[in-house]
Amino acid sequence: MKNFDTVSLSFDTNNHDHGRCIHTAMKVADKLCLSRSVRLTPARRRVLELIWESHHPVGAYDVLSKLSQESGKTAPPTVYRALEFLMEQGLIHRIESLNAYVGCAHPAEEHAGLFLICTDCGCAAEVHDEAIDQAIVTKAATLGFRPEQRTLEVRGTCPDCRPNS
Amino acid sequence: MKNFDTVSLSFDTNNHDHGRCIHTAMKVADKLCLSRSVRLTPARRRVLELIWESHHPVGAYDVLSKLSQESGKTAPPTVYRALEFLMEQGLIHRIESLNAYVGCAHPAEEHAGLFLICTDCGCAAEVHDEAIDQAIVTKAATLGFRPEQRTLEVRGTCPDCRPNS
DNA sequence: ACTGTAAATGTTATAACATAACAATATTAT
DNA sequence: ATAATATTGTTATGTTATAACATTTACAGT
Numbered sequence: 370m371k372n373f374d375t376v377s378l379s380f381d382t383n384n385h386d387h388g389r390c391i392h393t394a395m396k397v398a399d400k401l402c403l404s405r406s407v408r409l410t411p412a413r414r415r416v417l418e419l420i421w422e423s424h425h426p427v428g429a430y431d432v433l434s435k436l437s438q439e440s441g442k443t444a445p446p447t448v449y450r451a452l453e454f455l456m457e458q459g460l461i462h463r464i465e466s467l468n469a470y471v472g473c474a475h476p477a478e479e480h481a482g483l484f485l486i487c488t489d490c491g492c493a494a495e496v497h498d499e500a501i502d503q504a505i506v507t508k509a510a511t512l513g514f515r516p517e518q519r520t521l522e523v524r525g526t527c528p529d530c531r532p533n534s
Numbered sequence: 535m536k537n538f539d540t541v542s543l544s545f546d547t548n549n550h551d552h553g554r555c556i557h558t559a560m561k562v563a564d565k566l567c568l569s570r571s572v573r574l575t576p577a578r579r580r581v582l583e584l585i586w587e588s589h590h591p592v593g594a595y596d597v598l599s600k601l602s603q604e605s606g607k608t609a610p611p612t613v614y615r616a617l618e619f620l621m622e623q624g625l626i627h628r629i630e631s632l633n634a635y636v637g638c639a640h641p642a643e644e645h646a647g648l649f650l651i652c653t654d655c656g657c658a659a660e661v662h663d664e665a666i667d668q669a670i671v672t673k674a675a676t677l678g679f680r681p682e683q684r685t686l687e688v689r690g691t692c693p694d695c696r697p698n699s
Numbered sequence: 700a701c702t703g704t705a706a707a708t709g710t711t712a713t714a715a716c717a718t719a720a721c722a723a724t725a726t727t728a729t
Numbered sequence: 730a731t732a733a734t735a736t737t738g739t740t741a742t743g744t745t746a747t748a749a750c751a752t753t754t755a756c757a758g759t
Binding site: 488 | 545630631648650652653659661663665666668669670672673674677678679680681682683684685686687688689690691692693696
């Protein structure tokens, strides 16, 4: 049921308490970095917050321009380094089909996610499904392929954007 | 068994008769375009051939430079237009995680593929699996999400590159 | 507290990927 | 032949990402 909750939150961008959403994400990030003895520096932390400002995947240059607005001239490497760190720590995911980044709702757990991306409102929900994982692993094994990392992005229409039918 | 054959071909880049591979792909493309009354012009055809030169996904600018070598100065839009056309016709697929393009082995059929990409040799095999398709569709339905298009790319090690274990 | 080392950040430049806009040419249907 | 449409050429620019090297900051050991 937990996954479903996550998804509900993600899709329901107008009605959920997103401030709380961000707050929780940041607390989890703080705790996680502390426990791993890696440094969630102010710059990295701010980038994470900016990404969490919505459930829409955010481009690196969007982050960059916000950063520039609030902290004066900032160069791309600043953002990309922060993104790289956050990805390594599992705090964000990259949406390959959008060249954009989105906060991860449960960074502590190892996971291979599935992103449902609404082409109407632009929101992206990260969900998990054992049956999908299993099917992919099985298929790969059949072919003698050893999977290491994966990208699964589904574009379509989310429940909030769908004319009720 | 057909999928397995396809995959074997794709992974077995050194041993299969790739000339034949290309030849078949081009014939299918010709036939398909004819049947659809769309024009596989020389430029488009050549781009398709270049992409089929290997089972490795090819970047747009790789295609561009080959085209420039053989036909004199060529500009990016030439390549991107051809790629767009070939994608529309299902003759190639885009690998989002690599910003690269790869030939489609069965362009006539509607399909949502899965790409197994070897991080060692760089080859990409397109496979299909009913169980995976089903699991994704089911999950989406459960969440009220209407899927329209999807990207599924698995990076890992292919059988040819794996130390026999 | 001092200092050497490693980590992080700043800075400049450029690479890599992609499209907008408009002109010219080729194809097709009539 | 000609008008309408599709394709290609051309120039410029937009977007995404990284290389390379300088500087600053944090931290561990003394």
